[in-house]
Amino acid sequence: MCKEFYLRTLNIDAKRVRNAHNSKNAVTGTPSPYQRGKHVKKTCISFLESIRKHIESIPVIDSHYCRRETNKSYISGHLNLQILYEKYVEVCHQKGETPAKAHLYRTVFNNEFNIAFMKPKKDRCDICEAAKLNTVKNSQQYEEHINSKMQSHSERTCDRQSGKFVVCFDLQNVFALPFANVSNFFYKRKLNVYHLTACC
Numbered sequence: 001m002c003k004e005f006y007l008r009t010l011n012i013d014a015k016r017v018r019n020a021h022n023s024k025n026a027v028t029g030t031p032s033p034y035q036r037g038k039h040v041k042k043t044c045i046s047f048l049e050s051i052r053k054h055i056e057s058i059p060v061i062d063s064h065y066c067r068r069e070t071n072k073s074y075i076s077g078h079l080n081l082q083i084l085y086e087k088y089v090e091v092c093h094q095k096g097e098t099p100a101k102a103h104l105y106r107t108v109f110n111n112e113f114n115i116a117f118m119k120p121k122k123d124r125c126d127i128c129e130a131a132k133l134n135t136v137k138n139s140q141q142y143e144e145h146i147n148s149k150m151q152s153h154s155e156r157t158c159d160r161q162s163g164k165f166v167v168c169f170d171l172q173n174v175f176a177l178p179f180a181n182v183s184n185f186f187y188k189r190k191l192n193v194y195h196l197t198a199c200c
Contacts, residue, residue, distance in 0.1 A: 047100035051108045054088045060115060061176050061192050072114045076176055080117055081106060168199045 007014060020031040060073035075084075085105045092099035109115070127145045159166040177193050 046097075047104060048108060050092065050097065051088065051100055051105050052112070054091060055084070055109055055113055055115075058084065059176055059188070072116060075115055075117050081109060084109070165200065170197050170199070 024031045089099045
């Protein structure tokens with residue numbers, strides 16, 4: 001068969017024919033399957049392990065009211081994913097290792113860890129959270145809960161207007177101490193401080 005006619009009929013060049021003959025199986029005489037564009041990029045296991053170790057080294061705190069209903073942990077609000085990745089790159093350079101790409105770090109953080117950066121702006125108690133999700137089984141209990149809250153607000157308002165000396169106690173957010181914008185503090189184990197306030 002004419003080579004020129006064969007190539008034009010199949011609309012291919014001679015290089016593809018040569019490659020097919022060079023890669024054919026010696027036993028069957030058939031060319032090996034075409035692999036171009038079918039390779040799968042495999043992420044190095046060492047990258048994944050180094051990312052996991054770095055994320056696990058970051059001190060986290062639990063939610064204030066909702067810790068019984070959720071296992072989500074929180075990282076201090078002055079951090080974000082970009083800052084964490086920059087810290088990860090610094091650690092890799094100190095160890096003489098090659099850091100993974102930012103998109104891989106982000107994927108591992110979002111898919112393998114149940115961690116959030118911002119703590120809830122206002123934690124709700126279990127009853128209020130269930131009411132928001134429409135899972136309250138006892139509506140009377142919720143009404144009593146709201147009435148009790150309104151009575152507390154009324155009592156506080158009356159006390160403020162009475163001219164008497166009143167002290168209100170409140171357990172506010174959980175703080176991770178010690179706090180400092182120093183690199184050495186970043187990975188140190190911290191104390192969860194339950195901030196009890198007294199307002200006159």
